[in-house]
Amino acid sequence: MGQDTLSAQWAGGVRDGYPAGVPCWIDTTQPDPRAAADFYAGLLGWDLENMMPTDSPGQYFVARKHGLDVAAISSNADGGAATWNTYVWVDNADETAHRVEQAGGRVLAAPFDVPGAGRMAECEDPAGATFRLWQAREHRGAQLVNAPGSWNWSNLNAPDPQPAMRFYAAVFGWEFSELDFGAGLSWMVRVPGYADFLEVRNPGVKEQHAASGAPPGFTDAIGWLQPAPSDAKAHWSVTISVADADAVAARTSELGGTVVSGPIDVPYSRLLQITDPQGAAVTLSQFKMPD
Numbered sequence: 547m548g549q550d551t552l553s554a555q556w557a558g559g560v561r562d563g564y565p566a567g568v569p570c571w572i573d574t575t576q577p578d579p580r581a582a583a584d585f586y587a588g589l590l591g592w593d594l595e596n597m598m599p600t601d602s603p604g605q606y607f608v609a610r611k612h613g614l615d616v617a618a619i620s621s622n623a624d625g626g627a628a629t630w631n632t633y634v635w636v637d638n639a640d641e642t643a644h645r646v647e648q649a650g651g652r653v654l655a656a657p658f659d660v661p662g663a664g665r666m667a668e669c670e671d672p673a674g675a676t677f678r679l680w681q682a683r684e685h686r687g688a689q690l691v692n693a694p695g696s697w698n699w700s701n702l703n704a705p706d707p708q709p710a711m712r713f714y715a716a717v718f719g720w721e722f723s724e725l726d727f728g729a730g731l732s733w734m735v736r737v738p739g740y741a742d743f744l745e746v747r748n749p750g751v752k753e754q755h756a757a758s759g760a761p762p763g764f765t766d767a768i769g770w771l772q773p774a775p776s777d778a779k780a781h782w783s784v785t786i787s788v789a790d791a792d793a794v795a796a797r798t799s800e801l802g803g804t805v806v807s808g809p810i811d812v813p814y815s816r817l818l819q820i821t822d823p824q825g826a827a828v829t830l831s832q833f834k835m836p837d
Contacts (some may be wrong), residue, residue: 555740557559558744559692559696560614560689560690561687561691561747562689563635563687565785566718567635567636567720568635568740569633569634569635569768570633570634570688571633572626572633572688572784573619573620573631573701574630574631574826574828575622575626575628575629576621576622576822576824577628577824579619581618581787582628582823583607589794589797589801590788591695591740592609592610593609593770594609594619595609595610596602597770598619604621604689604774605621607619613713614633614689614690614696616688616691617696624722625823629826631782632678632782633666633677633679633680633687633724634679634680635682636718637681639666639667641804642717643669646717648716650713650714653670655671657679662684663679664684665681666680671714671780673704673709673710675781691765692787693787694789695786696787697786699770699785699786700769700785701770701771701783702735702780703772703780703783705773705776706771707733714735718786720735721738721763722734722735723736725761730771731773732769732771732773733771734767735767735771736763736767737766739766740766740768741765766815783828786830787832789832791818791830791831792809794818795820796806798820804818806819806827815833816830816832
């Protein structure tokens, strides 16, 4: 499908690059990427293309909606559990990796070039949550976000939020706004100036957010920090937009996945948590205005 099939309602989600410090890409590593591609194609209507050479032992399927890159599915080379990964746009992967170590995190995979795409590193915050750095070249992150079938948010789930906030503020300059929508305390993660970046691409977006009752600073938001149980492992989680959470819940079971919870209504969303057939957890969100 071509980009011209994208409805005007979701056209503001088209992207060509991101400011530094903004999450820009997601992918999932899977023991059987071909099977995962079949699952997510059926679940989310993704068109998938394996970008690796035919003689390569690994696979990297880029997922598209309306002809635009939204996510990817890759081989899990180390044989570990299936998982979703979040990448943060940086101007210089080497300098940012150094800041990760200075702030008390670890660099699990030192910065390296991805031919024809960019430069990346894999990192871990002090509590053990892994994330990736992306210094873009040809690959400029997700080309469509917030529309059904595309990435919505990545959330940091942290048993001890205060040290997490100090770490990510030092590495990326993030700011945090404490909020409670009635379901418990959380923090909105903001990149100052991101609203201006979005306003250029989607004029009127700040006014639209304010009119819908969004909290102050919402247009600068790039994710959420959620408190996790004290015995839980800190981790990053991924939320993908869907048009109908109930229909997707039914398809999840039909395609061999597991519905973990939901769908349930929360402010602005109807949420569904699932695991795919190989065990990777993902949240699916249907946007809903409050009554």
